[in-house]
Structures are given as structure tokens and as C-alpha cells.
Amino acid sequence: MAVMTFAGAALKNFFSKPVTTKYPAEPAEYKERTRGHIEISIDDCIGCGMCTRCCPCGTLSIDKIKGTWTINRFDCIACGFCVEKCPKKCLTMVAGYQTPDGEKETVTYTKSPEVLEAEAKQREEMAKKAAEAKKAAEAKKAAEAAKAAEEKKPEG
Ligand code: SF4
Ligand code: SF4
DSSP states (O other), X not given: OHHHHHXXXXXXXXXXXXXXXXXXXXXXXXXXXXXXXXXEOGGGOOOOOHHHHHOXXXXXXXXXXXXXXXXXXXXOOOOOHHHHXXXXXXXXXXXXXXXXXXXXXXXXXXXXXXXXXXXXXXXHHHHHHHHHHHHHHHHHHHHHHHHHHHHHSOOO
């Protein structure tokens, strides 16, 4: 009986496709929910730093002024926290693993010149508005002080 079962299984396997793949001779097939590596849509990043603060491995860093986002893929454990926490949803977990290397190299993504220029202009405008508001507040304070001093003056 056991021989019959074995022969049946052998015969079935002989005519069916192998369950293994021919990787690396053929591209690897990743499952839909594979935790491969993190990618960023850098122009959508607002530089809030949420991803850097929640990363348990401290593998991310950002420079808001230069518009860069840097990851050391060799330290990333693909936990997906940064993807979950990003308020702009510009991080995604993509299939495909980090290629092995002898050095722990970092990868830096930089925003496009157009976006960097628009952000610099926005910062300039905000700084200008803040300076104007400060100047107006100081002028108001000085006017109030002058009025109070005037009221305190003895009549005559
Ligand atoms: S997936 Fe996890 S370990 Fe990797 S960068 Fe994001 S938070 Fe850090
Ligand atoms: S959490 Fe998202 S928006 Fe904020 S710095 Fe990271 S990638 Fe950019």
C-alpha cells in the first residue's frame, strides 16, 4: 500500500511543475505583502521627521533645508513603522531586498530643484511675514507705553 502511495506521488510530481523557482537565473517572485525595502516619493515629503523619530534602528535622517532623506538600508529591519507614521503617505514598502555589499552604504534622495525652489520661496515669505508681525507688535507696544506715560504726566 505504501509503495502504491509513493509511486502515485512520484508519478504526480513527475508530471507537475516544480514548486521551486530558478532564482537567480530568473527574477525572484515576491508575494503581495512582502516586506522588501522602503522607497520614498521625495517631492511629497514635508520634512516633519516623524519617520526618523519612530524608526527603532535610527537608520533614517533628513535635512529639511537641503531637502534630503537618507536611509542606511543595511540597518533597516523592514518593520514598516515609518510607512505607517508618515503623515504624507510618501513612504512605501516595496518588494525586493537590499543587494548584499561589503560596506554599509547609505542612500540619499533629494527633492527636485523646482520643489526646493518653491519651498525656499515659501520659507522666505513666512520669515518676511513673521518679521512684519514682530515689527507691528513692537510699534503697538511702544505706542501703548507712550500713551501710558502721557496719561501719567501731572496736569498743569
Ligand atoms: S522600516 Fe522600520 S527599520 Fe526600516 S526605516 Fe522604516 S522604521 Fe526604520
Ligand atoms: S514622515 Fe514622511 S513626510 Fe515626514 S519626514 Fe518622513 S518621509 Fe517626510
